[in-house]
Amino acid sequence: MTRNFANNSCIVHHDNAPIHMALSVREFLATKQITVLEHPAYSSDLAPTDFFLFPKFKEILKGRHFDDIDDIRSNTMAALKAIPQNELQNCFEGWTRRWHRCIASQGEYFEGNHGGIQKCGM
Numbered sequence: 001m002t003r004n005f006a007n008n009s010c011i012v013h014h015d016n017a018p019i020h021m022a023l024s025v026r027e028f029l030a031t032k033q034i035t036v037l038e039h040p041a042y043s044s045d046l047a048p049t050d051f052f053l054f055p056k057f058k059e060i061l062k063g064r065h066f067d068d069i070d071d072i073r074s075n076t077m078a079a080l081k082a083i084p085q086n087e088l089q090n091c092f093e094g095w096t097r098r099w100h101r102c103i104a105s106q107g108e109y110f111e112g113n114h115g116g117i118q119k120c121g122m
Contacts, residue, residue: 010034013037014036015046015047015050046098052091057079060082
């Protein structure tokens with residue numbers, strides 16, 4: 001989520017997962033006047049959580065065992081805080097590049113940093 005402090009507005013970007021598209025979620029976002037960036041179908045490589053955050057968490061937390069949900073929560077927060085600010089900045093620069101690639105491909109499927117653009121299969 002991005003917050004514009006000048007006019008106190010928010011923009012949220014999430015994928016098209018059913019939980020994100022539920023009527024209750026859409027109504028909540030509308031009542032809070034939160035703008036949702038549209039997410040092209042079959043383009044998980046556009047979600048920073050998918051291409052950056054989850055792989056980073058896997059790298060940091062790999063092989064560890066947790067006692068309970070609070071242990072998971074505290075270790076995940078520690079892992080998030082351990083990510084250097086410049087890596088987070090690079091993530092959002094990569095997100096911008098991925099959006100430009102999506103626009104250039106006219107919404108066709110592409111994967112990661114690979115140059116190939118493929119037709120989406122349904």
